Amino acid sequence: MRNLGAGTWIWGTALALSLAFTAWYHNWSGPLTAAEISAYVEQLQGRPGSNPEAVMTLKTFLEADDGREFIMLNVIKLHADPQPHPQTGEPTDAAELLGTYSSAFIGRLLRSAGHPVFVADKVGPFVDTFGVTERPDWTFTSMVRYRSRRDLAEAATYEGFPGAHLFKTAAIENTFNFPTQTQIQLFFSPGLLLPLLLFFVASLTHLVVMVRRQRP
Missing domain, CATH: 3.30.70.100 (Alpha-Beta Plaits)
Structure with missing residues (x-):
């Protein structure tokens, strides 16, 4: 039971941290709305020395938002x-x-x-x-x-x-x-790498705890 309790804390912490990181790292708000785009463009246009062509280029990019x-x-x-x-x-x-x-x-x-x-x-x-x-x-x-x-x-x-x-x-x-936008990627992004590292550390920590508790 003691080992089970330690494992619960270890894996629960790793899972909570992974979920928190995933929630922060990825966009869950969907694409920009027309109202948001208008507000951003208005702010940029109101700045001294604003470049109208650059603002319109950004506006076009924002209007094609796919949320990714x-x-x-x-x-x-x-x-x-x-x-x-x-x-x-x-x-x-x-x-x-x-x-x-x-x-x-x-x-x-x-x-x-x-x-x-x-x-x-x-x-x-x-x-x-x-x-x-x-x-x-x-x-x-x-x-x-x-x-x-x-x-x-x-x-x-x-x-x-x-x-x-x-x-x-x-x-x-x-x-x-x-x-x-990436089509082929041959390396881990932080969005995948950090959760994997957290679960790897959790597995090692759980193993160390079990070995120590089994020693006479």
């Missing part, structure tokens, strides 16, 4: 020379400027179950590339997971975003990005 997670692909070329700091005007390394932006943005992203999937530096020339007239000397590429398009809209309308975004535009010379 997506991954934003980014390809970035940083300025080679130091750039004026958005606040002090002092020449500052582009990587440092981007780091300031990332610190503010990633913190907000993680709170809504978003996270980087990978970040990779460019280490060679273009290979088997054609049909492209301009080929900037890209610095790195990254992919960032969003739980939903609602979370993207929340990030875009976050009150601290305009100030942080100044550091991004100061650091980056060229960039392009577009949203994607």
Whole structure:
């Protein structure tokens, strides 16, 4: 009975943590509603210096919401020379400027179950590339997971975003990005990996408890 009691606590805790993480990590609110989209677009349009074309592009993406997670692909070329700091005007390394932006943005992203999937530096020339007239000397590429398009809209309308975004535009010379959805994935996402790890730890913990209690 004592072993059964310990097992109940161990597996119950693992199950509760897994369910809590799953509830947080995935979108359960469905696609954006027309009212939500209108509210987000109105907020963006009301900001000083708002880019009408960018706002309309985002609006089109939000209107096609399917409620699923997506991954934003980014390809970035940083300025080679130091750039004026958005606040002090002092020449500052582009990587440092981007780091300031990332610190503010990633913190907000993680709170809504978003996270980087990978970040990779460019280490060679273009290979088997054609049909492209301009080929900037890209610095790195990254992919960032969003739980939903609602979370993207929340990030875009976050009150601290305009100030942080100044550091991004100061650091980056060229960039392009577009949203994607996974078709083939050969690695575990956190949505599956963490519950598996929790149950693995629970099984080891239960085994240790049983062995210790069976010792004379």
